[in-house]
Amino acid sequence: MKKNFFTVVILVVSLTTMVGCGTRVSKDIENTGNVNQPSNIGSDKNPQGADITYVNEKYGFSLVFPGYWQDQYNVEDVHGIGVRIHHKPTWLKNGAGTLFQITVFDKSKDEWNTQVKTAVETIGLWKIYENEKEVLGFSSPTDVQYIPDDKLLSSKYMKMENDVLKIVETFEKLN
Numbered sequence: 001m002k003k004n005f006f007t008v009v010i011l012v013v014s015l016t017t018m019v020g021c022g023t024r025v026s027k028d029i030e031n032t033g034n035v036n037q038p039s040n041i042g043s044d045k046n047p048q049g050a051d052i053t054y055v056n057e058k059y060g061f062s063l064v065f066p067g068y069w070q071d072q073y074n075v076e077d078v079h080g081i082g083v084r085i086h087h088k089p090t091w092l093k094n095g096a097g098t099l100f101q102i103t104v105f106d107k108s109k110d111e112w113n114t115q116v117k118t119a120v121e122t123i124g125l126w127k128i129y130e131n132e133k134e135v136l137g138f139s140s141p142t143d144v145q146y147i148p149d150d151k152l153l154s155s156k157y158m159k160m161e162n163d164v165l166k167i168v169e170t171f172e173k174l175n
Contacts, residue, residue, distance in 0.1 A: 055174070056083060059104050061129070061136065064170040066163055072156070073099070082136075087157040090146055097157060098141045100164050102128075102171075105135040129173050138168050 049067030054075070056062070059082065065073065074091060076084045082103035090097030103125070105111035129136040146157035 056102075057174075059083065059102070059136070060173060060175040061102070062170075062172045062174060063167050065167055069160065069163075072160065078103070087146070087153075087160055090153050090157050093150075093153065094147060096145045096147065098145045099157075099160055100138060100140045100168070103137045103139065105137065107133055107135060111135075128168060128171050131173070136171075136173075138171075140164060 049070065051067050052065040052069055054063045054065055056075070058077070072088055074086050074088045076086060078084050078101065082101060084101040085099045087097035087099055124142065125137045125139045127135055128138045140161075145161075146154040148154060
């Protein structure tokens with residue numbers, strides 16, 4: 001019974017990470033506990049404007065996005081287990097556009113240790129933070145998230161996708 005439960009949990013985490021393109025979306029997600037603030041961090045490296053400090057109050061972390069991401073991304077709260085960052089125009093057009101996901105694992109439930117092996121093998125999950133209460137993991141899509149027939153949108157998505165690893169390096173835990 002315990003093995004089946006963990007298998008189901010692993011499948012849910014894997015599917016929520018990989019199936020970002022499964023539904024048509026007509027409006028932005030609201031009330032995700034996120035604050036997007038202009039920042040001067042690294043602005044000398046970005047001639048298009050100040051970088052954006054994304055603060056997630058619900059999960060207690062921040063990331064720094066390049067200034068040109070302004071109005072080009074949205075954040076989806078993924079069923080209380082983390083957040084998924086999307087290329088907004090693609091996401092609004094067909095429900096795809098996932099750039100990356102931050103997933104929170106509860107240490108009191110031993111979620112990281114029981115789920116990590118399968119998650120690392122199936123979705124390329126990386127540990128980016130750990131304390132006595134939780135482990136935060138990073139993953140990026142394993143399937144095509146842009147619209148191949150839409151050259152303009154796919155080009156914009158791929159440009160943002162190229163920034164993802166640099167963004168994850170800016171991760172800071174707030175509490």
